[in-house]
Amino acid sequence: MSARGTVRARTRALDQLLEAEPLAEAQVERLASELGAPGRIMVAVAYAKRGRLRSARAAVEQALGLAPEDAVVIAAAGMVSFVTRDYQLSLERLERAVSKHSGPALRWLTMARDFAARLGWDLEELAALEALCRVESAAPKAHLSTAQLHARRLNWPEALRHVDAALAALPEVATLHMERARLLVELGRRDEALASVARACVFAGESYAFQMEAGLVARRAGGFPAAEAHFERAEALALEQQGALEQGVRLQLEPRFARAEMAAWRGDLDRAANEAEACLVKDPSFASALRLLGAVAYCRGEIDEAERRLLQALALDPKESEARAWLAEIYIGRKDYEAADKQLYSAVADATGYSFPAALLRLWFSFQEQGDKVALAALQEVLAPLSAMDPSYEPVLRAGDAAACLGVTRAALARLGCNRSTVPTEVLGGELRALPPVTGLRYRSRVALQRLRVVGAEEVARTLRELAAEEPELALALCHLGELELWMGDYEAARRTLRATLAIQRRTRWAWIGLTLIAALLGDPKEGLRLSAEGIEAMGNTIGPAVYAHRGDVQRMAGNLTEAVRDLERSLEMHPRRVAARISYGLVQVALGDERRAREAFEQVQRAAPGLVSDAARELGVVVWGDPEDELALEVVASVLERALVLLRGNRSASSITYVTSDGRLRGCDFGQESSGLHSGDAAALYEARRLALALLDRQGAA
Numbered sequence: 001m002s003a004r005g006t007v008r009a010r011t012r013a014l015d016q017l018l019e020a021e022p023l024a025e026a027q028v029e030r031l032a033s034e035l036g037a038p039g040r041i042m043v044a045v046a047y048a049k050r051g052r053l054r055s056a057r058a059a060v061e062q063a064l065g066l067a068p069e070d071a072v073v074i075a076a077a078g079m080v081s082f083v084t085r086d087y088q089l090s091l092e093r094l095e096r097a098v099s100k101h102s103g104p105a106l107r108w109l110t111m112a113r114d115f116a117a118r119l120g121w122d123l124e125e126l127a128a129l130e131a132l133c134r135v136e137s138a139a140p141k142a143h144l145s146t147a148q149l150h151a152r153r154l155n156w157p158e159a160l161r162h163v164d165a166a167l168a169a170l171p172e173v174a175t176l177h178m179e180r181a182r183l184l185v186e187l188g189r190r191d192e193a194l195a196s197v198a199r200a201c202v203f204a205g206e207s208y209a210f211q212m213e214a215g216l217v218a219r220r221a222g223g224f225p226a227a228e229a230h231f232e233r234a235e236a237l238a239l240e241q242q243g244a245l246e247q248g249v250r251l252q253l254e255p256r257f258a259r260a261e262m263a264a265w266r267g268d269l270d271r272a273a274n275e276a277e278a279c280l281v282k283d284p285s286f287a288s289a290l291r292l293l294g295a296v297a298y299c300r301g302e303i304d305e306a307e308r309r310l311l312q313a314l315a316l317d318p319k320e321s322e323a324r325a326w327l328a329e330i331y332i333g334r335k336d337y338e339a340a341d342k343q344l345y346s347a348v349a350d351a352t353g354y355s356f357p358a359a360l361l362r363l364w365f366s367f368q369e370q371g372d373k374v375a376l377a378a379l380q381e382v383l384a385p386l387s388a389m390d391p392s393y394e395p396v397l398r399a400g401d402a403a404a405c406l407g408v409t410r411a412a413l414a415r416l417g418c419n420r421s422t423v424p425t426e427v428l429g430g431e432l433r434a435l436p437p438v439t440g441l442r443y444r445s446r447v448a449l450q451r452l453r454v455v456g457a458e459e460v461a462r463t464l465r466e467l468a469a470e471e472p473e474l475a476l477a478l479c480h481l482g483e484l485e486l487w488m489g490d491y492e493a494a495r496r497t498l499r500a501t502l503a504i505q506r507r508t509r510w511a512w513i514g515l516t517l518i519a520a521l522l523g524d525p526k527e528g529l530r531l532s533a534e535g536i537e538a539m540g541n542t543i544g545p546a547v548y549a550h551r552g553d554v555q556r557m558a559g560n561l562t563e564a565v566r567d568l569e570r571s572l573e574m575h576p577r578r579v580a581a582r583i584s585y586g587l588v589q590v591a592l593g594d595e596r597r598a599r600e601a602f603e604q605v606q607r608a609a610p611g612l613v614s615d616a617a618r619e620l621g622v623v624v625w626g627d628p629e630d631e632l633a634l635e636v637v638a639s640v641l642e643r644a645l646v647l648l649r650g651n652r653s654a655s656s657i658t659y660v661t662s663d664g665r666l667r668g669c670d671f672g673q674e675s676s677g678l679h680s681g682d683a684a685a686l687y688e689a690r691r692l693a694l695a696l697l698d699r700q701g702a703a
Contacts (some may be wrong), residue, residue: 002193004338011042011697016301018046032059037067038700041693042078045686053084054626060084071101072696075108076689082115083682085625087614098131106135113145113687118678119611120670122453133165140169147179147378153454154447156186174204180211185220186353188437193221208237212255220423222434231255253279257289264418264430265425269296272418287317295326299418303330321350325358325420325603329413332365340365343547349655354439356385357420360413362513367406379405381440386412387437389426405418442469447475449484452658453668457488475505482514485649487658491518492649509535509544517550517650525558545574549581550653554590564588575654579609579669582650583641591639602637605644609669610678616643 009111011406011418017024023046032039040063047056067073067079078093079527094112098105113128126149132142143166150159162565167176177200184193197218204210215230260275273296279289294309304313307330313323324347344365347358359381372566379397387394389412395403401524415426424435447462461484469475494520512535519528528545533553552567571578586601593645606613606624617624622636647659657669 004471005695007588007700009377011694014039014042014360018042021451023050035324036700037063037070037073038693038696040066041073041080041689042081045690045693046082046691048083048682048686052627054623054630056080057084057086057623069100071097072692074100076692078108079111079685079689082685085614085681086612086618087115087119087121087611088618091121091453104469106132106138107688109135110138111688114681117149118681120453120668121611122149122153122668123456123666126428126454133269135616141165142397143169143180144176147183150454151179151183151186153451154186155451155454156183158454159653161182172203174202174210177203178210178217180187181221185217185437190221190223190434190437191510194218194223194226196224197221199228203263206237208234208241208251211237212258215255215258219258219262222423223274224434228262231258251285253286253289255684257286257292260289261292261421262301262432263291264296265419265427267427269299269418272296274666285316287313287320287323290316291326293322294323295418295420298326298330302521303333318346319350321352321355321358322420324350324354325361326360326535328358329420332361332368335368335370337365337442341542351422352457353422354443355422356382356424356435356440357413357416357441359385360409361418361441364406364409364413367402367409380471380476381442382409383413383440383474385424385435385438385440388436441471441474442476444481450656452484452487453666454542456666457484460484473504475501475508475511478504479508479511479514483510486514486518487539488655489649489660491521491650495522506538507540509539510546511536512536513544513550514650516554520554520557520652525554528554529558529560545571545582546652546654548574548582549578552581553584553652556584556591561588576652577608577657578652579605579612579643579657580648580652582608586641587645590634590641595634597688598634598637602632602641605641607676609644609657611667612644612647612659612669613640615659616640616647619643619647619662 001224010031014028014035017028018104028043032043035042040059044056044059047053047059060080064077068407072122074093075097078090078097081087081090081093083447086464089157091112094108098108098112108304109128109131110266113125113132116125117121118464126146129142129146129149132138133146133427142160147159147162147166150156150162160180163176163180167173167180170176177196181193181196183198186189197214201214206213211230211234215227215234217231218224219227230385232255235252239254254507256275257279260279263275264272272292276289276292276296279286280293283289290309290313294306294313297306297309302684306326310323310327310330313320314327319321324343326344328340328347331337331343340361341685344362347361348355351358363379363382382465383394383397386397386408393408393412396408416424417427419425426435429435443468444462444618448460448467448509451463453461461481464477464481464484468481471477478497478502482494482501485497493587498511498514498518501508502515512531516532516535519525519531529551532547532554534572536547548567548571552564552571555561555564555567564584565588568588571581572585572644575581582601582605586605589595589598606679613624617640620639622640623630624636625631626632626641645661647661648657649660651658659669660666
């Protein structure tokens with residue numbers, strides 16, 4: 001038999017053995033050793049498909065030991081390593097393969113980018129995208145992907161730069177013009193945004209989705225007549241295409257409802273209510289329609305009916321932020337401050353942008369709660385947008401008379417009419433007008449912090465210092481700077497910054513929260529608990545949601561395990577996405593000797609933050625994901641949880657989860673990666689690794 005025939009026969013035999021159940025491991029080992037590195041890759045793929053990740057990992061190492069400089073073997077190893085949860089090794093191997101072999105670089109670069117994107121490792125994704133942007137054939141798509149990544153992290157200027165680069169290559173692509181319009185809206189360049197929407201329409205075909213998107217973007221840009229026209233066309237297209245559209249009923253209702261919302265904003269409450277009722281007849285689960293009915297009822301003075309409708313909306317969609325804003329307004333009026341505070345927190349957290357109405361409600365709430373004191377922390381969030389709304393408001397706000405400031409706040413809410421959206425409007429001369437695109441200091445500093453994962457800590461710190469210098473008598477930007485320093489592990493700097501924050505405004509809740517954790521991380525958890533109590537007192541004996549996660553961790557470090565369990569369980573009940581609280585909870589269960597709960601917590605952390613767990617295990621040199629029969633010792637569980645907290649440094653966030661590896665890599669963690677599709681592409685990765693191995697074997701036979 002020829003050499004090629006021998007190789008092919010052995011390959012077929014190995015393939016058959018790897019598909020058989022049970023696996024004949026002795027025969028597999030003999031054939032794999034005869035086929036060299038490609039044979040080991042085939043074995044690794046087969047083990048990975050069976051969920052035998054420890055065995056797959058060992059086969060990968062054997063392959064690399066046999067062919068340490070072969071780019072194809074290295075690339076295939078990188079693909080299998082992702083499936084075995086060795087994420088850092090996976091990206092390193094793909095990067096090394098690209099550097100050693102220019103031929104298939106585009107495919108391998110794309111795979112590296114895809115892996116990094118699924119993990120939420122933005123800087124690694126950007127590195128792969130930058131390389132793809134230098135490949136002419138891939139550049140337009142890579143520029144668009146880069147823009148979308150920056151847009152997700154609210155880095156709109158850089159996103160716009162990449163969209164413009166894509167448009168330079170593909171000037172007649174409607175989706176690029178629409179993407180540009182969305183970014184221009186975020187940047188406050190409304191006229192340009194409307195021009196981009198019009199430009200997109202020149203190149204777009206007639207489709208429901210496009211017309212609906214054009215209407216929404218035009219509405220956010222303040223182009224209400226254009227938005228109406230697009231919504232009308234979308235509704236007509238939905239009727240024409242209803243047989244071809246999934247979710248046909250809801251798609252027909254969306255443009256109708258969008259027009260009903262604008263009717264409410266204009267003060268046409270009867271039309272808004274009639275349209276919302278009509279939507280509910282066709283779809284009783286339409287949460288936003290229930291919210292609109294609640295808003296209309298509130299504006300008519302029917303407060304109990306408004307509350308009933310709004311609660312119905314939230315039962316269907318707990319993320320309905322406008323419903324929460326309206327409920328907060330109801331509860332403030334009733335002086336039910338605890339209920340109002342809860343609704344306002346969620347209204348801001350769930351909003352898709354800057355919620356000027358929620359900020360106004362927060363100021364009203366603060367005045368009501370604090371009596372005649374000027375609520376500076378709430379005032380600073382609305383000072384700029386209120387002044388833009390009406391220049392006569394600014395001197396009143398600056399003067400600081402509480403009663404006058406409250407009057408301005410109530411007047412501004414009245415001018416918003418039946419609109420509590422992130423597109424604040426008023427009616428002037430019978431026409432609907434969007435308010436100027438001015439946001440508050442809290443929002444701008446929060447945006448700066450959200451950009452951390454794509455721009456790095458230095459740029460974020462510089463932006464926050466600039467914002468703090470703009471309004472030196474206001475504390476929020478400085479507080480966010482302290483939060484950033486805490487996340488980066490610069491605890492002394494964070495302590496100085498947060499103390500400076502309190503010197504400006506003692507009632508800054510997060511400054512107390514941060515100082516609580518800093519004291520514990522610097523070795524004095526008892527001082528941390530003292531600071532927590534002092535902060536709660538300073539905040540009028542109210543406890544914000546973030547207190548529980550931070551104080552619970554400090555209670556753990558102080559050895560107060562019962563108190564730690566209480567705080568951490570409360571934190572996780574309020575915010576299941578708070579990974580650090582779940583890690584700390586697992587460590588408390590280890591300390592209490594409750595192995596079942598400790599392992600449950602660890603498994604939840606594995607599912608929620610596999611990238612973080614993988615990095616923690618890699619730094620410790622332990623295996624977390626093994627073969628089905630493997631069981632982790634409780635000591636390993638505890639050590640990985642402890643290391644994960646070290647990597648998180650001072651980040652205990654529920655929404656902006658970052659960590660820093662021991663070699664200084666800044667990484668993000670998108671909660672629930674496993675359930676959101678982190679490994680949904682494993683079959684394709686393993687198929688490609690096997691294909692590469694077979695191609696190598698074919699070449700070996702030919703040689």
